[in-house]
Amino acid sequence: MSKKRVAIQGTRASFHEEAAYKYFGEDIEIVECVTFKQTCEAIKKGTADYAVMAIENSIAGSLLPNYALLQEFNFPIIGEVYLHIQLHLLALPGVKFEDIKYVHSHPIAIRQCNDFFEDFPHLQVLEKTDTAACAKNIRENNLTDTVAIANLTAAKMYDLQVLERRIETNKKNFTRFLILANEAVESSKNNKASICFQVGNTIGSLAKVLNIFVENNINLTKIQSMPIIGKPNDYNFYVDLEWGKESDYDHCMRKLLKAVVNLAVMGEYLKNPMK
Structure with missing residues (x-):
């Protein structure tokens, strides 16, 4: 297989x-x-x-x-x-912190470490496409003035030393x-879904939709709005929701169909614990 x-x-x-x-x-x-x-x-x-x-x-x-x-x-x-x-500063073996001029990493990883770099304003923090690729680049080009923000797997794979450990702002x-x-996976164990919809641009239209979730015992874990390109003042709402009883979810979706525009179920799946 x-x-x-x-x-x-x-x-x-x-x-x-x-x-x-x-x-x-x-x-x-x-x-x-x-x-x-x-x-x-x-x-x-x-x-x-x-x-x-x-x-x-x-x-x-x-x-x-x-x-x-x-x-x-x-x-x-x-x-x-x-x-x-968990984010670490990786460098070639033997490089000291005072030798560093440049920091390379993915922009999201950099944002997670902003508090650390506020104490070192002389360092040039440069955005790259990937954390591990930055570690690989240091090894391949023998960069003695550059560190990467990456994980311990990258340190091991590219034989780099950990210059500073756990530099992320929040340890949680x-x-x-x-x-x-390519295809959805149907399962009776599914208890979470990601959906997308639009609502009318009138007072209380979103509040009425959100109340449907409350009435049907549906827990919203995330709601994200994104403007629709070419349609000022119109937004897509991306919602993640969880349920205990599948019948509650089914009833909620039937109610939503009548209350929103362009309802799309982006996926139904088993929620994964944060651990």
Whole structure:
């Protein structure tokens, strides 16, 4: 039986690879992609069976461009996974902190460490496409004046020393990743969904919709609004919701159909604990 092919944004030893292993297990084939859009294109072209996509971080917030990708490619969300993010400064062995001039990492990782770098204004913090790729670049180009913000897996893979440990602002730092596939997976165990809809631009229209969730014992875990391109004052609302009884969810969705515009179920799946 062939291995599941999982597309990730970034290179080996990135947080996306770590999330893929946490969700699928070790027996998978990793498909490296430079951008999030390329992970979706990999599913579309058939070079990957699944994609792992970061959607929000407990410090840096939502990755808004990825909501647009979910809308553009319309692949069903079949799962989620939370990863405890621990960020470290990695350098070539022997490099001292006073030798550093440049810091390279993904912009989301940088934002998670803003408090640390406020104490070192002389350092030039430069945004790159991937945390692990920054570590790899230091090793391949023998950069003695540069550090990367990355995880311990990258340090081990590229033989780098940990110059500073746990530099993230908040130690309870989690990133939520979505699992995308070409087809939805139906299961009686599903207890979470991601949906998208629009409401009328009138007073109380959103409040009326939110009250439908309350009346049907549905717990909203996230609501994110995104402007609709070319339609000023119109928004898509992306909502994550959880239920205890499937009948409550079914009844809620029937009510929503009458109350909103362009209701789309982006995925129904089993919620994953944050641990």
